Amino acid sequence: MQYHTNSSGPDVAAFRTALAKAVSLATGCGVNEIIFLVHTLQMLDGGVFEEVLGERFVAAFAKNKVGSISGVRAHLETEKIQSACDRAVMFAPFVSSKLLAKVIGDYRSAGVVYVPWAAEELASYTATHPTSVQI
Numbered sequence: 001m002q003y004h005t006n007s008s009g010p011d012v013a014a015f016r017t018a019l020a021k022a023v024s025l026a027t028g029c030g031v032n033e034i035i036f037l038v039h040t041l042q043m044l045d046g047g048v049f050e051e052v053l054g055e056r057f058v059a060a061f062a063k064n065k066v067g068s069i070s071g072v073r074a075h076l077e078t079e080k081i082q083s084a085c086d087r088a089v090m091f092a093p094f095v096s097s098k099l100l101a102k103v104i105g106d107y108r109s110a111g112v113v114y115v116p117w118a119a120e121e122l123a124s125y126t127a128t129h130p131t132s133v134q135i
């Protein structure tokens with residue numbers, strides 16, 4: 001199943017809602033793991049990520065590539081770093097349409113939660129994936 005926020009830019013409320021949905025899906029389907037996908041580790045510096053998750057968590061997450069969010073194991077992945085996680089809910093905040101397409105087709109996916117950055121990306125996503133549920 002796919003989910004998305006109706007947002008663009010650094011929307012803190014949308015990010016929180018999407019992360020809560022990813023955690024809920026992970027516990028609900030029994031995988032208890034999420035893959036937290038960003039383009040690069042530098043995306044984590046400052047902004048929405050630190051505001052929602054906290055500076056200490058983000059620093060440890062970037063270093064260790066794994067952490068716990070509301071009791072769910074979170075694996076950090078980038079375009080170049082892949083975790084050893086076998087099955088998880090994919091949490092894709094602010095990723096490009098190209099990277100999102102890879103996430104949607106990933107065999108490890110137990111669901112996808114997408115937070116768009118640009119309004120154009122949201123429009124393209126909803127047109128391409130009409131069954132995605134807005135959260």
